Amino acid sequence: MTFTVPTSGRVELKDITREVVAEVEKSGVKDGIVSVYVPHATAALFINEDERGLVDDLTWMVKEIIPKDRTFEHDRIDDNAWSHLASALLGCSLTLPVTGGRIERGTWQNIFLVELDGPRNRKVVVKVVGA
Ligand code: ZN
Numbered sequence: 001m002t003f004t005v006p007t008s009g010r011v012e013l014k015d016i017t018r019e020v021v022a023e024v025e026k027s028g029v030k031d032g033i034v035s036v037y038v039p040h041a042t043a044a045l046f047i048n049e050d051e052r053g054l055v056d057d058l059t060w061m062v063k064e065i066i067p068k069d070r071t072f073e074h075d076r077i078d079d080n081a082w083s084h085l086a087s088a089l090l091g092c093s094l095t096l097p098v099t100g101g102r103i104e105r106g107t108w109q110n111i112f113l114v115e116l117d118g119p120r121n122r123k124v125v126v127k128v129v130g131a
Pocket of ligand 1: 074078079080081084
């Protein structure tokens with residue numbers, strides 16, 4: 001199952017929890033795992049709390065995670081080396097347990113797509129495996 005997430009900023013966090021939960025429910029799997037993946041080299045995924053102030057803090061962290069005070073080799077052919085480096089560090093997939101037909105996640109754990117070179121349309125691939 002795949003869905004598309006439009007982004008509007010160069011760096012932006014998008015909460016995709018609702019979409020992933022819907023895919024798990026649609027699958028009918030009660031016990032297994034859900035894999036969430038972004039097939040992109042300049043985007044990432046992570047889990048954290050969707051609170052407005054914290055989303056601002058996380059966005060700040062993402063912007064600071066790779067220092068910009070150097071010349072990047074990749075910028076000679078494509079002006080987005082920073083985006084690739086941040087994606088490599090943050091990672092492009094998540095695997096979560098599904099129990100009783102629900103994703104096991106803490107109250108304050110939401111799933112975020114992290115745009116690192118937007119605005120773009122980002123594809124999210126969700127695979128639910130189990131019985
Ligand atoms: Zn590039």
